[in-house]
Amino acid sequence: MPTDRPRDNVAASTVDRLLRTFADLGACPPEGEPDPGADRRRPLPLGAQLPLWRAKKIERFIAANLDRTLSLETLASQVQLSCNHFARACKNTLGVTPRQLVLRHRIDRAQVLLRDTATPLGEIALICGFADQAHFSRKFRQEVEATPSDWRRRNRAASN
Template identity: 40%
Template sequence: MSELADYQVFQTLSRSRAQLERSAAMGDGIAAAIWSNAHDATGYSTPGHHTIGCYLGGGLGTFRRDQPGLKGAPDKLCILPAEHQSAWVVNGELRFMHLYFDVEQFALSALRLLDKEPRELQLRERTFIDEPLQSARFRALTQLDWREPAERLLCSSLANAILDHSLLSHSGRRFDLQVKGGLAAHQRKGLIDYIEQHLDQPLSIDQLAQSVALSPYHFARMFSLSFGVAPHRYVLSRRLQRGAQLLRHSRLAVGEIALACGFASASHFSNRFRASFQATPGQYRLALVGHA
């Protein structure tokens, strides 16, 4: 349970009458949990991370206090953004699955899918919506063994697909926030292109700052404002994503992939990859190459 200590919704449920069936960290700021509950009341207040949930069984008497006319049901989905507040009443029995996403993972996905500044976007709050494809992905997740490395990688792939779909379908521009500072749009686009073209090379803060004619100090601050993550975190994420792509779509040896992604050695790449994906590059290739 300690691996989910940073997820407030998980911790709130742990202190309620809800019973945890199983949980796991999926890597890259994503975690999952399956719960059962009955005859309970709970609430969440600005948890600081995003939660996407799917009802697996029951829930016909479950509702939000501010929306008493809406009731849950199997396969209903809820999207609870990082800044949301809600209070819930559980009448009868309920079984559900939660996926927890940290805001950094949301930022990286927003940049990758929408090419927009993450701070300009917000995930829309949704209660008891019907999306058969998403609920099917949740159902598939429940059938996998989260403890087995290969199946956990499939879990991570499904979880990312759920986040991507939610971001594309249920996010929009923030109108309650006055955006100040940060990089200009052309600078951000230029940096993304520059980093992609130089992932096989060392990339220092000084080098990145020079590419947009800024001092290293101001560059680091403005980059974090616009990208939602620090420069080194973004570069590492892009290196690892390219490494994952090469593992899935090429026959290059792990050492060759490490060099192609800017890592000093195969061991350095493997250590970073394991920390992010919860599996070694070899385990990743065996588990997902057939699903490329």
């Protein structure tokens, strides 16, 4: 019985391709470098990542609906996944939870509005989906480490 069967070659090349893909995604350290989290991290279960088309779809959906309440159920239904599977896959693929992803989009939109318009902070808060100006200011300060008005002052001056 030959030891070098075509089936073994296909399996080996598939494994090599998967390892290169995981390394490209940052799931594995580059060759020769130690993996600082190797003892803490469990291997990802199959299917616990969002395919590229689903990741792009959810990013577009969030960007288009920032002024709405975006629950985990709403986001998961957009990509036809259960809430638990979507939350796990989002964290594994994008590195953030769905809630953090929505917050990141809201803060990014707010920064564009703060830099490019004279819209009052209260209106920006509502446009970006925050409950009110205080909620917006608190979350903005946590993420950006500056208040919205200070950030606007620094970034409008820098762009002029």
